[in-house]
Amino acid sequence: MNLIEVDNVSFAYTEGIPVLKNVTFSLNSGSVAIIGQNGSGKTTLVKLLKALLKPNTGDIFIKGVNTKETTAAKLAKTVGLVFQNPNDQIFKNKVLDEVMFGPLNIGQSVEEARENAIRALETVSLVDKKEENPYDLSLSERKLVSIASILSMNTDIVIFDEPTIAQDWWGKTKIKNIVRDLVDCGKLIITITHDMDFVGECFQRVIVLSRGELLLDGPTREVFSKEDVLRTAYLEPPYVTQLCRAIGYGGVFLSAEEFVKYYESSLPNS
Template sequence: MIVVEDLHFGYNGKNVLRGIDFKMGREIVALVGPNGSGKTTFAKHLNGLLKPLKGKVVVDGLDTREHTVAELSKKVGYVFQNPEHMFFEENVFREVAFGPRNLGLSEEDVEKRVRWAIKAVGLEGFEERSPYSLSGGEKQRLAIACILAMKPDYLILDEPTTGLDARAEREVVSVIRSLQREGHGILLITHDMDLVVRLAERVVLLHGGEKVFDGSTEEFFTEFDVESYGLEKPEVVKLGERLGLGFTRNLDEIILKLEGRA
């Protein structure tokens, strides 16, 4: 469990986060809000990249103020928005192996972790490829594999589908779903409301450094005024409402509900 209590943080005397409380287990939580709302600043507190000025962040009993980023990264892995910023090795295998090797594991254990992580994201056969030769979706999946190889319990994915075509996005979505089924907690930072409705069980909205919503995805899109915060309901949600079907996440769900009426 990740527990955040009364989190405050700022840069150069300017408040960025104010009084945020938050709890997260092994679930998919979408962290949303306009640019400048504090999403990335908040997320960087969860693995110790930033430390609270006031309040505390505790990850499975570890207070982030008392532990290093290296220690916390074993619990919380962070996949940044631009995956290329994470790459510096000559091939995919070495890229994924970098983290486990830094943990001091034996080469046998490193190879097991690398093979497992590469398989988990569907990049088998890519081991000798240069990371920079991969497509956008493949790079994103490689970035996830690099973090997975550290075997964290929680993953933070910062805009994981930005700039991807439809096929690459489907690939990344499939990986995220499989990770959640395997028991990982996932914090999804995104502006993409379609991605939110497809994946998230819960939504947290930050605005002006404060938490203004924390509840189920259904409640967020059906009972909360998302438009007033510069967000828009996904078309599939609007269609379900127009058809009188209530909250709907995808077209398959709409079809099933319509067939149930027949």
């Protein structure tokens, strides 16, 4: 059984104006990026996966449970969603209380919730801020607090909404490492993002939405090789992919490190 099954799903906020049209795919463990321009249906799809919305037609199954027959609260043990704007997620006056809220809400004991919260704050390198008010932290730190609050729940599925927004190099590196570690633990990690470099470096599979329809779905390298199709959705591959293509390399390189390794291996006596 797949963790997520999306079967011929359509959705409209207003009758006759579809936001998603006949979308079908299945997901299991690993990392998946859902990309597309604003208005393509990405955010609506994530809300459907979290049961915040219900399909007009078609069905979504989360670990075999039809989202039409459950609620976002009941799915909280399975699906964790990190909001794009941490200010929409954070509401406690102390960082530790914020990160403990999710675990307590899904039935963990106070001791267990505290232990998991401390571990999550260590993961995002903010355990030294645990007694502070989240709103005394920078925006990038609040984003990491919101990530920790989901990590502490230990859900099988973690969804990141634009996780690299407001992050400097250190923050982006931290988030990339978190994604890779979660995948290594067998989790299903989903992101919706406009950051193609982040997608190229961290995600194994890419789903492209355009005007509410599923345009492409496949391994990241394969999807980013289809530049003509991406262009119809007003998308471009990662910068390193474009640069390597521009200077004459035919392969699809997804990170600078990948290209450097390839280049060094091609040198004489290497």
